Amino acid sequence: MTGAALATPFPGPTEIQLFPGAPACAADAGSWCSRLYGWTHNDFLASSADLIVSRGLAIVLIVLIAVVARALLHRTIDRLVRGAANGPSRVPAVLRRRAPAGLRHIAAPLLSERRVQRANTVGSVLRSITSVVVLTIASIMIMAEFGLNLGPILASAGIAGVALGFGAQNLVRDFLSGMFMLLEDQYGVGDVVDLGVATGTVEAVGLRITTLRDVRGTVWHVRNGEIQRVGNKSQGYAVAVVDVPLAHTVDIAQAVELAGQVAAEVAATEDVAAQLLEPPEVLGVETVTVEGVTLRVTAKTLPGQQWMVQRALNAGIAKAFDSAELPRPYSAAPPSDRSQP
Structure with a gap:
């Protein structure tokens, strides 16, 4: 092999044009068409080199922007969720003033846990919504870069969305109602x-x-x-309501005084006192009917504890009224069955 043969350079762009089937753009030195044809010897890829490179860079840029935007939105939502979860507690003032110290220490972690749970649920939903929106917009932009006609696609999506909206309107209403709740x-x-x-x-x-x-x-x-x-019935505070039926012949003043005494005694017990926010109050006669009169006693309690206090007051007042022989409304006995022996 001679030295002249060793010195022969590789075929340049002008020589590539001489190959059968080579595109005309392969003769342009330094172009993407020339480089891609030199790498692959594929005329289709070479002739589409500029389009592939420009569209490819645009698609990569769209994907990067979508990923960054999604990450920033998720970070913002996480920050808002942390702020809502660690924010000041919205405990009603009546609870802060009236609730015993032991119950306040018990209620505070429960309220905080509930706030954290609600904030995390809302944050999860918002993250999912932002991900769907960002990915949808990025997909539409990528399809546009490929030269697809988005008009029919968007029209079809709109028709499908309307049909889905009519068919799943109850689901959408449930979802929106749950979000607001x-x-x-x-x-x-x-x-x-x-x-x-x-x-x-x-x-x-x-x-x-x-x-x-x-x-x-x-x-x-x-x-x-x-x-x-x-x-x-469990938010802020609750009210235990006790209605005591009495006969028309009862001494109202005596009944009111006795009910007040018994309510104070019941409220002084350890179990009931721990659930009360205010001392029980005898409101007096609530209703007057043909059967008799109704005496009402109320007591403000912690949330969800009104039924326990109500049962204790009912038992104490009923026992005291029976001991004092205060008359109750008359109720006729059911007629006897004469057919039985």
């Missing part, structure tokens, strides 16, 4: 609520349904979109 803190796990269609203790709060158990042990699954009103 979580944001507004209308109720939480452990609260005793009246949802209209069911009443009981809340066992789970979801974005679509709320699960509660009534006093008979029945578990109710209530769709959030069907809840028109919420009566929360």
Whole structure:
């Protein structure tokens, strides 16, 4: 082999053009077409080199921007969630003033845990929504870079969205109602609520349904979109109401005085005193009917403790009235069955 043969350079761009099937752009030295044809010897890839490189860089840039935007949005949401979870507690002033110190120490972690749970749930939903929105926008931009006609695609998506909206409007309503219930803190796990269609203790709060158990042990699954009103019996404070039926001939002053004494004695017991926010109060005669009169006694209690206090007051007042022989409303005995021997 001669030295002249060793000195022969590799084919340049002008020589590549002489190959059969080589695109015309392969003759441009330094172009992506020339480089790609020299690497692959594929005329289709070479002729589309500029388009592939420019679109590829644009697609990579779109993906990077989408990833960064998603990360920043998630970080912002996490910061908001931490602020909401660690923010000041919205404990009612009456609880801070009246509740015993021991119960305040017990209630504070429970309220904090509930706030953290609600904030985490809302944060998870917001993160999912932002991810879907960012990825959808990035996908549309990438399809546009490929030169796809987005008009028919968007029109088809719109029609599908309308059809899905009509078919799943109840699901969307349940989801939105659940979001607002979580944001507004209308109720939480452990609260005793009246949802209209069911009443009981809340066992789970979801974005679509709320699960509660009534006093008979029945578990109710209530769709959030069907809840028109919420009566929360465990938020802030509660009131124990005791209605004592008496006959028309009773001495009202004596009954009121005796009820007040008994209520004060019951409130002084250790179990009841720990649940009271204010001393019991005898309101007097509540109603007058043909059967008799009704005497009402009330007591402000901690949330969810009104039934225990109410039972204690009922038992104490009933026993004291029976001992004092205060007359009760007359009730006729049921007629006897004469057919029996």
